[in-house]
Amino acid sequence: MTRTTADVTFLRDYNQALVMAVGRTVPTFERSTIVSDTGLTPQAVSKVIARLTADGLIRSAGVRRPRIGKPAVVYELVPDSRYAIGAHVARRTLRLVLVDLAGAVHHSAVHPLPGDFTPEQLLHTLHAGVGAITAGRDLRGRLTGVGIGMIGPLDHEHGMVRDAHGLRHWHDVALREIAEAHLGLPVHLDKDVTAGVTAEAWRHGGTFGDAVLIMVESGIGGGFWLGGTAHRGAHTNAGEFGHTVVELDGPLCVCGRHGCLEIVHNRAAEAGDIARAARVLAVGVVNLLQTLDLAHVVLAGADLLRHPRPYLAAVEQAVHTDVPRADWLTTDVTLSSLGADVIAAGAAMQVLDKQYGVPGLAPRQG
């Protein structure tokens, strides 16, 4: 394993990203806002603001007149100064979105994919879809790249799809490399659920605590945001939350174990007992809270969003009653604000995060 080393360019990028994180989450801000939020000196903030203004990422938006004294310059993020395209590769569809620097979704389209599609077929559809997005717009110099969120297992670091579940033609495909060659843009590949949780984190700026995005969509997965970054695990395989056993000696799951959350949940759902399915999911969520002590639980996925109310109610109730000492152990439970776009949008935001997010110095796995 090697850690990243730190030099002065890291300092600059890091502090600059802190300012951007504030700018993303508030309508407007001024120098004193940044000073108190970050602890940087006023002079340092001035330098950062000057750089960001020169890059077109922020702009002045008038002045605020204090009770007395010189008026303060008010700034705002320029959302359309940068864009990224996000792709959600599911089993039968490719969803593409255009996302701006603030995390707003400007365009969303779903393209059908052939059953058991090949890499070539995906790239063809991806290329056409990206072309359709860029065609009507002038994104020259403002399109940061393309993010792809996909089922695993895959290798995020090397941009390789290892063995996508249920897709026969996807063994050790260097998707990032191939897609970059096809599209002529930087490409970022990650697991669908990890991309999804990045969407929630990006839109909340620097203030997003430890979180999980629960995805119920044919399978059940969980994307984790821990300690200020996405948690991918040792082999980009974190998130197989559906394959945790909640019923010893329960029904046999496709993964080979018995009583996985996914199979128990799906049986209830298929029997039409959504309330029970939701309660089973809630047990799993509380398991996560006990294990990881999360601040946010975000619910998403087509199968869940078909019945948002019972799921939300069951999870909220379990979180508030089954976790002891709830007075200070606060965890909020919400539905994903981006609905069906969350994975694709999150994939796009991963590209933005890489460029404009707070950089980490975390080690690569060893």
Added chain:
Amino acid sequence: MTRTTADVTFLRDYNQALVMAVGRTVPTFERSTIVSDTGLTPQAVSKVIARLTADGLIRSAGVRRPRIGKPAVVYELVPDSRYAIGAHVARRTLRLVLVDLAGAVHHSAVHPLPGDFTPEQLLHTLHAGVGAITAGRDLRGRLTGVGIGMIGPLDHEHGMVRDAHGLRHWHDVALREIAEAHLGLPVHLDKDVTAGVTAEAWRHGGTFGDAVLIMVESGIGGGFWLGGTAHRGAHTNAGEFGHTVVELDGPLCVCGRHGCLEIVHNRAAEAGDIARAARVLAVGVVNLLQTLDLAHVVLAGADLLRHPRPYLAAVEQAVHTDVPRADWLTTDVTLSSLGADVIAAGAAMQVLDKQYGVPGLAPRQG
């Protein structure tokens, strides 16, 4: 939430800590070792080595003669240049250890605690125990501080014990503050399992990937090391791994839920069926791997270490057979190398880590 800001002193401390992390894990090293391990330039490494030598943290240990050319200076960590004391507060005992900069345990002692002891009683025993350790040794200027590992819930950031499980006199006790006043040393308070996993990480240097320390000792807990730092969660309450449900509608647990890993495991263990207890634990471990994709599983705790072989075998087998695609999804399973000292030693290493470990820029929870 506020993130730490980064200035040039952060750069220095960070790169310096990278060098120390290498030094901790190898018997000797030289400038070229650091250059290739970290990616720093030779000149930067020279400056770091000069600083560390001046501080007495490393020293020259001869030269290596290359085939031809000027001999390279060989360096080594000076283990006894810094020490820290670690305390493991359990329900009936206080374990104290003295640990050096390399993570070696120099002294270990167990002091009895009264049943349902009060803060005052603990501090008295702690003070006497620390005195006994420092009495015979000349640790002037080399004792970095005291780390305390304890059952939760507690608040790591503020050094407060919230409501220690099963201890009636421990509600909102500002233990860190009180202990610092008593001992005249910096004190670091953390959950027992989190301290434990820090021991494993510290002794492995910078190369330790995502890991969990499983602790089986009356209760079952898990300490997490994720992304290069301890994972404590939003309220320092991560690690209640024993209170994850593995058997829906199973026996009632003390926590109020049914079928928790802890109660199912303990029933099997109490019935003398260690093999089944170990298999139940292994199911929980695989749940963690599916969720978090960990590189290391470390087993510890008095109840487990009474039967190390069946536990190790059961967990190893489950990890290797129940997690699919094991050829590249490698996870190693080991027993804690520190045995019963792991929590106390880890608490000590948290103090060392704070001073000499790789600093993070991670956000405090919001």
Added chain:
DNA sequence: AAGAATTTAGCAACAGCGTTGCGTAATAGG
């Protein structure tokens, strides 16, 4: 109307970091 008080913001000098360029020390081999 003029000056004091207050708030904001930037210029200039500075210390400290890693980097770059290059010179020097220490060895083995010819």
Added chain:
DNA sequence: CCTATTACGCAACGCTGTTGCTAAATTCTT
């Protein structure tokens, strides 16, 4: 004795955030 090789540091540099101070823009006070 010279050359090739390897190791290593001095000095200058570019860049960072910081510190000290000045200037600008406004309201309040006299």
